[in-house]
Amino acid sequence: MENSTQESHLRSENTITYESPYPLYAMAISSTPSRTNQYQRIALGSFIEEYNNRIDIVSFDPETLSVKTHQNLSLEHPFPPTKLMFSPSSLHKSNDLLASSGDYLRLWEVRDSASIEPVFVLNNSKTGEFCAPLTSFDWNDIEPKRIGTCSIDTTCTIWDIEKGVVETQLIAHDKEVYDIAWGEARVFASVSADGSVRIFDLRDKEHSTIIYESPRPDTPLLRLAWNKQDLRYMATTLMDSNKVVILDIRSPTVPVAELERHRSSVNAIAWAPQSCRHICSAGDDSQALIWELPTVAGPNGIDPMSMCSAASEINQLQWSAALPDWIAIAFSNKMQLLKV
Amino acid sequence: MATNLQNQERLPENLKTKLALAVRSIQWSYAIFWSISERQPGVLKWGDGYYNGDIKTRKTIQSIELNEDELGLQRSEQLRELYKSLSIGEASPQARRPSAALSPEDLTDTEWYYLVCMSFVFDIGQGLPGTTLANGHPTWLCNAHSADSKVFSRSLLAKSASIQTVVCFPFMRGVVELGVTEQVLEDPSLIHHIKTSFLEIPYALAAKNSSARSDKELIRLWLKDYKEELPKCKVGSSYPVRAVPILKNGKNCHQESSFVSWKKAGLVLTHKLKSETQQKVLKKILLEVPRMHADGLLGSPEYNSNKVAVYDSEINCPLQSVRLIIYLYWTTQSNTFKSLKESNKIGNGKNSLTNKRKAPGIDEMEPDMNHNVSKDGPADNITVSMNKEDVLIEIKCIWREGILLEIMDVASHFHLDSHSVQSSTMDGILSLTIKSKHKGLNAVSTGTIKQALRRVAGKC
Numbered sequence: 001m002e003n004s005t006q007e008s009h010l011r012s013e014n015t016i017t018y019e020s021p022y023p024l025y026a027m028a029i030s031s032t033p034s035r036t037n038q039y040q041r042i043a044l045g046s047f048i049e050e051y052n053n054r055i056d057i058v059s060f061d062p063e064t065l066s067v068k069t070h071q072n073l074s075l076e077h078p079f080p081p082t083k084l085m086f087s088p089s090s091l092h093k094s095n096d097l098l099a100s101s102g103d104y105l106r107l108w109e110v111r112d113s114a115s116i117e118p119v120f121v122l123n124n125s126k127t128g129e130f131c132a133p134l135t136s137f138d139w140n141d142i143e144p145k146r147i148g149t150c151s152i153d154t155t156c157t158i159w160d161i162e163k164g165v166v167e168t169q170l171i172a173h174d175k176e177v178y179d180i181a182w183g184e185a186r187v188f189a190s191v192s193a194d195g196s197v198r199i200f201d202l203r204d205k206e207h208s209t210i211i212y213e214s215p216r217p218d219t220p221l222l223r224l225a226w227n228k229q230d231l232r233y234m235a236t237t238l239m240d241s242n243k244v245v246i247l248d249i250r251s252p253t254v255p256v257a258e259l260e261r262h263r264s265s266v267n268a269i270a271w272a273p274q275s276c277r278h279i280c281s282a283g284d285d286s287q288a289l290i291w292e293l294p295t296v297a298g299p300n301g302i303d304p305m306s307m308c309s310a311a312s313e314i315n316q317l318q319w320s321a322a323l324p325d326w327i328a329i330a331f332s333n334k335m336q337l338l339k340v
Numbered sequence: 341m342a343t344n345l346q347n348q349e350r351l352p353e354n355l356k357t358k359l360a361l362a363v364r365s366i367q368w369s370y371a372i373f374w375s376i377s378e379r380q381p382g383v384l385k386w387g388d389g390y391y392n393g394d395i396k397t398r399k400t401i402q403s404i405e406l407n408e409d410e411l412g413l414q415r416s417e418q419l420r421e422l423y424k425s426l427s428i429g430e431a432s433p434q435a436r437r438p439s440a441a442l443s444p445e446d447l448t449d450t451e452w453y454y455l456v457c458m459s460f461v462f463d464i465g466q467g468l469p470g471t472t473l474a475n476g477h478p479t480w481l482c483n484a485h486s487a488d489s490k491v492f493s494r495s496l497l498a499k500s501a502s503i504q505t506v507v508c509f510p511f512m513r514g515v516v517e518l519g520v521t522e523q524v525l526e527d528p529s530l531i532h533h534i535k536t537s538f539l540e541i542p543y544a545l546a547a548k549n550s551s552a553r554s555d556k557e558l559i560r561l562w563l564k565d566y567k568e569e570l571p572k573c574k575v576g577s578s579y580p581v582r583a584v585p586i587l588k589n590g591k592n593c594h595q596e597s598s599f600v601s602w603k604k605a606g607l608v609l610t611h612k613l614k615s616e617t618q619q620k621v622l623k624k625i626l627l628e629v630p631r632m633h634a635d636g637l638l639g640s641p642e643y644n645s646n647k648v649a650v651y652d653s654e655i656n657c658p659l660q661s662v663r664l665i666i667y668l669y670w671t672t673q674s675n676t677f678k679s680l681k682e683s684n685k686i687g688n689g690k691n692s693l694t695n696k697r698k699a700p701g702i703d704e705m706e707p708d709m710n711h712n713v714s715k716d717g718p719a720d721n722i723t724v725s726m727n728k729e730d731v732l733i734e735i736k737c738i739w740r741e742g743i744l745l746e747i748m749d750v751a752s753h754f755h756l757d758s759h760s761v762q763s764s765t766m767d768g769i770l771s772l773t774i775k776s777k778h779k780g781l782n783a784v785s786t787g788t789i790k791q792a793l794r795r796v797a798g799k800c
Contacts, residue, residue: 015598025625047621049628079632082625103633133630152630178626222622240618261602265618284618290599306599315621338598 015308016337018058018067022046024330026055028084029320030096038063040323041110043098044335045081047315053077055084055100057110060337062326067337073116078103083136089322091144099161101134105149107161120164136179141228143185150177150190158188158202170205172198181226181234191221191236197247211252212245214238225269228321230276233293237266237281244269244281246293259291261304267314268329273321278305280327282314288329288338308338359390359516360412362538366530368520369393369503370454374462374469375514384462384469387514391416391454393521397446418442419451423458450521453501457494467493468508469515478509480526484519507531511539722793724786731756731776733789737797739770746796747772754789755780 026045039059046053057073060066079102087097096110097119107119132153140146145162156172159165173192180190186202195214201207211234214221220239227233233256234247244259244266264284272278272290282288289304316330327338355373363371375387395415422442447455462470468491472479484492484506485499492498492506498519505524508517509531516539617623721736733756735747744763751758756776763772778784 023621025621047625049624049632080625080629082629102629133633135626135630176626176630222619222626239623267619267622288599289602303604304602306597307602308599313621340597340599 015339016060016065016067018044018069018335020044020046020056020333020335022048022054023333024335025315026081026084026100027316027318027328027330027335028086028098029318029323029328030086031089031320031322032086032096039068041086041096042067042328042335043084043086044330045077045084045100047080049080051078053080055081055098057098057116058335060323060326062323067335072114073110075108075116077106082134085137085139088139088141088144090141099137099139099147101137101149103133105134105137105147105159120161122159122161122164135177138180138182138188140182140185140188142182146182146185148180148182148188150180152176154192156180156188156190156200168202168205170200172200172208175220178220178222179224181224183226183231189224189226189234191224193218193220195219195221195238197221197224197234197236199249209252211249212236212247212255213253223267223269225271225279227271227276227279228273229271233271233276235269235271235279237269240265242266242283242285244279244291246279257293257297257302259289259302259304261289261301262287264313268317270317270319270327272324273319274324280317280319282310282317282329284313286310286312286314286331288314288317288327290327290340310336355388356390356413356416358538359388360392360409360416362516362534363390363392363518364412365538366518366520366534367392368518369450370519372454372457372517372519373511373514374473374517376473377461382464384464384473384515386458386460389416389420389454389457391419391451393450393454394448395451396448397442399442399446419447419455420458422447423455427459450501450503453494453497453503456497460494462493468506469517472508472515473510476510478507478528478531480531481506481508482523482525509535511535722790722797724790724793726778726786729777729779731774731778731786731789733772733774733776733793735770735772735774735793735797737770737772739765739768743770743796744772747774747793750789750792750796751776753792754778754784756789 023046024044025047026043028043030041030043039061042058042060044056044058046055053076055075055077057070059068059070061068077100081100081102083101085099087093087099091097095112098108098110098116100106100108105120105122107122108116109119110116132151132155134149134151137147137149140148145160146167147159147161148156149159150156150172154171154173154175154177155169156177157169158167160167172190173194173196175193177190177192180188182188183199187199188202189197189199189211191197195216195218196210197212198208198210212221219241221236222239223237225235227235232248232250234249236245236247237243238245242260242262242265244262245255246257246259248256259279259281262281262283262285266281266283268283269279269281272280277293278290279293280288280290286309288308288310290306291302292305294302310329310331311334312331314329314331316328318328319326320328325340327340329336329338359371359373363369370389370391370393372389373387374384377383377385390412392412398411398415399418418441422444425441426444444452460467462468464470465474468479468481471491481487481492482505484495484503487495487498489495498504498506502521503519504522506517506519507530508515510516516534518534721734723732723734725732733747733751737743748758748761751774755778756774757779758774758776760775761772762774763770765771
């Protein structure tokens with residue numbers, strides 16, 4: 001029962017552009033293709049600096065290279081969602097689940113383009129006290145009932161979404177936590193305004209390992225990405241910096257590489273889903289760069305392998321295993337799909 | 341391999357380098373040297389070649405930094421290796437190719453053409469190279485892709501590779517062939533230029549450089565000496581990288597990549613890095629949006645100088661007791677209790693599962709929202725009421741900077757544990773309601789509290 005209304009696709013050269021009525025920030029690509037068609041769902045969160053914001057779900061068809069909107073698959077959200085994510089493919093459910101973070105962690109069930117129904121609103125304040133808003137979250141691939149959220153109150157909360165309860169809550173950092181990423185079923189890492197990357201193991205909640213600290217003390221680290229193809233490597237970005245810092249968790253504190261070819265600050269990073277040595281980054285210089293990490297770096301640093309330019313600052317980047325040939329970027333009010 | 345070595349000895353010095361320079365200077369797609377076979381004197385076979393056309397997927401061993409010249413040479417070598425492994429492969433299918441080697445799907449059609457050429461042999465007088473050698477003078481073939489196969493036996497191959505022009509001329513004990521994917525009209529001076537500039541090198545240089553130099557160094561030397569004479573050569577930088585080996589999924593091969601090879605030119609940190617706000621959206625998402633959720637507070641202290649936000653009581657407020665959120669929402673224009681309205685919206689979700697976030701005391705404060713601020717009333721209006729331990733303070737006074745904190749100071753001085761605070765400002769008048777519990781050991785009268793508050797409120 002598909003209720004798709006518009007088909008809006010702008011194709012110039014080899015990119016597919018979807019123009020949204022409002023600026024975009026959060027974005028997620030579904031990890032499972034739809035059963036009925038071969039199209040891919042993409043969730044887009046608006047970035048309007050007001051209370052009323054929206055999450056829209058569009059469908060991308062890689063065969064016809066078009067993006068369709070669905071009137072029924074649109075949600076309200078208070079203030080801009082800080083992150084969106086679809087359930088991993090390891091969660092064997094018939095319908096896609098979409099999670100969003102903002103004031104709370106919210107879960108919705110997407111029923112085949114027909115409707116989207118709320119499942120949970122997860123609020124960890126049982127006593128009615130102030131619940132700290134979430135800056136980001138990550139859905140555990142290996143243990144898909146687990147979602148880790150991070151917040152401005154320096155804590156990370158691990159949720160059991162099957163039961164809808166908190167599994168555990170840790171005070172992760174000294175300052176606001178900005179991003180979180182799962183490595184294994186029980187291991188996650190987080191970055192914070194205190195400038196550190198820390199790894200936590202749920203089996204030993206008392207201790208964490210600092211694997212990197214920003215060179216100038218208290219330079220916040222804003223984004224974190226864990227290489228799912230090679231768990232030794234992580235990438236992080238700093239505030240007001242054009243560097244992408246590659247870390248090897250076996251050698252803490254010293255980065256393996258610093259990718260410094262963006263002409264302005266980096267806003268988003270994503271490891272390639274099908275290769276352990278490729279990473280994509282995008283930033284204020286309107287460029288998306290794909291890097292191939294060499295086994296040995298040359299003396300002049302590492303140059304990107306390829307690049308793509310957008311019309312304005314790129315704020316978001318997604319590279320999904322379900323759509324490995326395409327990179328989705330968001331800039332101003334547009335979402336663009338770039339062919340790798 | 342033995343025959344190969346023998347072949348090498350018969351080939352002119354540094355042939356590959358010469359071919360490379362020659363084809364790159366005219367920006368054609370490939371150069372091949374057909375040499376007379378050692379074992380079969382009447383037959384021309386593959387001697388050496390240099391590929392200069394479009395490539396598809398680059399495969400290099402990354403431990404070695406290669407410049408553009410070296411990359412081109414490496415590509416030609418890789419193609420040769422691939423050809424060898426494919427021909428060996430027919431004999432022994434188990435042959436494994438090293439990881440950095442090319443595989444057939446990494447090649448463009450033009451590369452395939454070049455590779456298949458390696459398998460060709462020509463009798464003297466047969467095919468384009470054969471006829472050229474027999475005649476002893478150059479042959480220029482336009483429309484190679486539609487040529488008669490008796491004249492040009494590879495015409496079908498050329499068609500698939502879009503090779504449109506092929507030129508052959510005799511050189512030393514063989515034939516040099518050059519090909520390009522464009523239509524180029526016959527130009528004898530081009531052949532002459534190639535012969536003299538690249539192929540017939542000055543004896544001195546050749547002797548000096550005999551075996552000591554590698555091909556790569558030679559190219560560098562040549563380019564250094566001949567740079568002025570060389571026409572502008574855009575090697576390497578213009579190759580569109582159509583796909584990357586590791587990243588290709590196999591599906592939708594017809595779709596061209598949105599990405600192009602990265603170019604170093606223009607790597608200058610833009611002024612943006614210094615002057616304007618960077619990472620605007622990202623910073624707002626991480627720094628401001630979460631604070632917007634603090635029950636409708638619009639913005640952080642740094643965000644807008646008109647709005648003052650004090651929301652984390654444990655740091656900013658002198659009261660150390662129960663967690664408390666103080667709202668200071670002040671505009672010079674409106675009197676809306678925007679913050680409370682927003683928190684109502686959170687509670688009024690259409691969805692019954694929405695949990696209402698409870699800031700202490702907000703629900704109880706709702707009725708007070710609807711109080712009209714009386715403009716005609718006295719400028720100072722203080723009410724303190726006590727019921728056992730519960731103390732309710734209501735103040736209306738002229739707002740000034742810091743007055744709220746001073747009032748809270750008074751409350752704490754009297755050991756009043758405030759558990760809910762509600763304030764708003766309109767037209768410069770502050771309306772404040774505090775609900776608290778008296779926790780002090782000594783009893784205190786409402787009058788005393790009122791007096792203290794009046795002193796604070798009355799100050800200008």
